[in-house]
Amino acid sequence: xxxxxxxxxxxxxxxxxxxxxxxxxxxxxxxxxxxxxxxxxxxxxxxxxxxxxxxxxxxxxxxxxxxxxxxxxxxxxxxxxxxxxxxxxxxxxxxxxxxxxxxxxxxxxxxxxxxxxxxxxxxxxxxxxxxxxxxxxxxxxxxxxxxxxxxxxxxxxxxxxxxxxxxxxxxxxxxxxxxxxxxxxxxxxxxxxxxxxxxxxxxxxxxxxxxxxxxxxxxxxxxxxxxxxxxxxxxxxxxxxxxxxxxxxxxxxxxxxxxxxxxxxxxxxxxxxxxxxxxxxxxxxxxxxxxxxxxxxxxxxxxxxxxxxxxxxxxxxxxxxxxxxxxxxxxxxxxxxxxxxxxxxxxxxxxxxxxxxxxxxxxxxxxxxxxxxxxxxxxxxxxxxxxxxxxxxxxxxxxxxxxxxxxxxxxxxxxxxxxxxxxxxxxxxxxxxxxxxxxxxxxxxxxxxxxxxxxxxxxxxxxxxxxxxxxxxxxxxxx
Numbered sequence: 200x201x202x203x204x205x206x207x208x209x210x211x212x213x214x215x216x217x218x219x220x221x222x223x224x225x226x227x228x229x230x231x232x233x234x235x236x237x238x239x240x241x242x243x244x245x246x247x248x249x250x251x252x253x254x255x256x257x258x259x260x261x262x263x264x265x266x267x268x269x270x271x272x273x274x275x276x277x278x279x280x281x282x283x284x285x286x287x288x289x290x291x292x293x294x295x296x297x298x299x300x301x302x303x304x305x306x307x308x309x310x311x312x313x314x315x316x317x318x319x320x321x322x323x324x325x326x327x328x329x330x331x332x333x334x335x336x337x338x339x340x341x342x343x344x345x346x347x348x349x350x351x352x353x354x355x356x357x358x359x360x361x362x363x364x365x366x367x368x369x370x371x372x373x374x375x376x377x378x379x380x381x382x383x384x385x386x387x388x389x390x391x392x393x394x395x396x397x398x399x400x401x402x403x404x405x406x407x408x409x410x411x412x413x414x415x416x417x418x419x420x421x422x423x424x425x426x427x428x429x430x431x432x433x434x435x436x437x438x439x440x441x442x443x444x445x446x447x448x449x450x451x452x453x454x455x456x457x458x459x460x461x462x463x464x465x466x467x468x469x470x471x472x473x474x475x476x477x478x479x480x481x482x483x484x485x486x487x488x489x490x491x492x493x494x495x496x497x498x499x500x501x502x503x504x505x506x507x508x509x510x511x512x513x514x515x516x517x518x519x520x521x522x523x524x525x526x527x528x529x530x531x532x533x534x535x536x537x538x539x540x541x542x543x544x545x546x547x548x549x550x551x552x553x554x555x556x557x558x559x560x561x562x563x564x565x566x567x568x569x570x571x572x573x574x575x576x577x578x579x580x581x582x583x584x585x586x587x588x589x590x591x592x593x594x595x596x597x598x599x600x601x602x603x604x605x606x607x608x609x610x611x612x613x614x615x616x617x618x619x620x621x622x623x624x625x626x627x628x629x630x631x632x633x634x635x636x637x638x639x640x641x642x643x644x645x646x647x648x649x650x651x652x653x654x655x656x657x658x659x660x661x662x663x664x665x666x667x668x669x670x671x672x673x674x675x676x677x678x
Contacts, residue, residue, distance in 0.1 A: 211393055218385050226378065233370050234363065241362035242332065245354065249334035250319045252352040256289060257338045260299075260348055267293035267340055267348050269300045285355040288326065294346040302326075305351055308335050316347050330356055395420050399427070411438040462489045518560045520601045520673075521592040522549035527567040528590045531575065535588060540580045542571070546592040553594035554601050556673050558649045566645040567603065569638040570669055574607035576638075577667075595672075603671040606658050611665040617655045642671070650674040 261268050269291045290301035306324045316337045324331045332354055337347035399419055413431040416424045469482035528544045535542040547554050556563075571590065580586030591604040612620060619625050621643045639653075646653050651673045658666030 210396075211389055214389055215385070218389075219382060222378075222381065226374070229374075230367075230371060234367050237363040237366035237370070238359070241359045241366060245359055246321055246332065246334070249321070249332065249352050249354055252287075252289070253319050253334045253336050253350050256291060256352065257336055257350045260291065260338055260340065260350070262340050267297075267299060271300055284358045284361070286329075288331070288351075288353040290349070290351045290353075292349040294340050294348050296349075299348075301351075302353075305353060306333075307349070308333075308351070324353065326353065332356055332359070396423065399423070411435075411441070459489075459493065462486055462493070465489065515557045515559055517555050518558050518563055519549050519554060520556055520563070520603060521547050521551060521554045523560060523564050524567055524590050524592050524603060525549070527564055527571060531568065531571045534572075535575050538575060538578075538580050538586070539582055540575060540578055540586040540588055542575075542588040542590075544590045544592075546590075547594055551594065553599050554592060556601055556649065562645045562648065566642050566671070567605075569641050570603075570605040570671075573638040573642075573669075574605055574609070574667075578607040578609040598675065600673050600675055602673070604668055606666060606668045608658070608664060608666045611657050611667045612655055620655070621653070639669075642669075646671055 256269075256271070259269055259271060261270070288302045288305055290303075290305040291299040292307075293299050305326060308320070308322060316339050319334055319336045322333050322335070324333045333351055334353075335349060335351040337349055339347050395418075399414070402414070411434045413434060414427050416427045416431065419427050465482040465485040469479050469486075524546075525544050528542060532542055567590070571588065574588045578586035578588060587606075587608045589604075589606045591606070593602045593604070594600070595602055620639050623637055623640045643653055651671050654670045654672070656668045656670065658668045
């Protein structure tokens with residue numbers, strides 16, 4: 200149950216609610232308990248007075264000729280009735296239950312109390328429609344019958360109620376002052392305790408938009424430190440993302456600048472004076488090649504952006520890795536044949552147990568296509584010495600995870616550059632292959648989204664043309 204309701208939740212209000220709600224709910228409970236305790240405290244002195252009167256009256260019972268007699272002096276009688284607030288009654292009965300003195304119709308105690316002779320007991324009773332507190336005692340007499348006599352003293356309960364009320368007032372009235380003071384102190388304490396959050400807010404608002412440095416987690420309370428650390432982690436990832444975007448845009452602009460400059464130069468050459476038809480055709484051919492290169496670069500940039508941003512968007516489904524690899528190999532075969540390259544597939548067949556992975560089929564085919572395209576670009580081939588590219592899907596006999604391999608008979612990738620080739624726009628020195636330098640970064644990003652690793656090895660170590668074997672190994676969680 201909330202005392203303060205708000206449309207927008209407030210930490211200050213939540214803490215205040217949880218502190219004040221129990222306090223206000225316990226206050227009436229405290230009032231009831233105080234009243235009950237006050238009733239018991241207020242009755243004790245009056246109970247002792249009744250017990251004293253019972254003992255005093257019991258001593259006035261005498262036995263004469265085997266009969267009980269009771270004689271109450273007049274001063275004692277007046278003393279029993281001298282009370283402005285309450286009325287005092289008494290009753291004395293003999294051993295046969297005969298009336299000796301006092302109120303004739305005063306209620307008698309239960310019969311089972313006759314066993315407790317000589318002990319004073321207390322009970323509640325009602326007489327003439329008024330509640331009474333009764334003290335009574337059975338008195339043993341030296342008579343033949345041996346039955347005890349009964350002495351009772353009763354008193355109305357007005358003084359008890361008045362005293363209990365005064366006790367409750369004395370206890371509860373100060374609380375009407377203490378309770379608002381406690382609420383005020385709680386309010387001030389919360390205001391003081393929440394100031395570090397206000398200072399943190401001011402520091403964040405005072406920052407410039409390009410300031411992505413980490414917040415000082417030591418300058419905030421211990422409970423807020425995990426939140427600050429999470430924000431710092433977000434700032435770090437945001438900083439890396441912005442840096443990657445800036446680097447990507449700079450590299451993309453640089454890569455597009457070259458084919459665009461070539462297009463402009465060939466257009467200028469085609470428009471020069473004295474150019475013949477052959478020169479015009481040559482310029483047009485160069486323009487066509489430059490436009491193809493620019494289109495390929497743009498497509499690769501879009502593919503990389505799609506791979507980086509689609510991991511949390513596109514749903515995953517079971518994918519037959521062998522089937523997808525065979526489809527991509529078949530699609531790339533015409534381009535490989537144009538370069539006189541022998542391309543083929545070997546390994547497990549579609550539907551083989553262990554060859555299925557959980558992933559996005561569009562991205563996986565994009566990854567395989569980039570591996571094959573990269574191999575076609577960097578595999579030299581001629582009619583006399585044709586290049587060879589082999590795509591392969593295996594199932595690891597130990598871990599039972601699928602493994603994708605693409606081998607080529609090209610010059611290979613030096614060990615010192617095997618990590619660099621996965622950076623955007625990086626190209627191995629000494630190669631004249633036509634490419635954008637984005638194929639392997641796309642492969643790495645898609646593999647990362649499918650919990651897979653990419654490694655590069657030599658196919659034929661020690662040979663002049665060692666070739667390159669790119670291996671994509673999927674994890675058990677991704678298969």
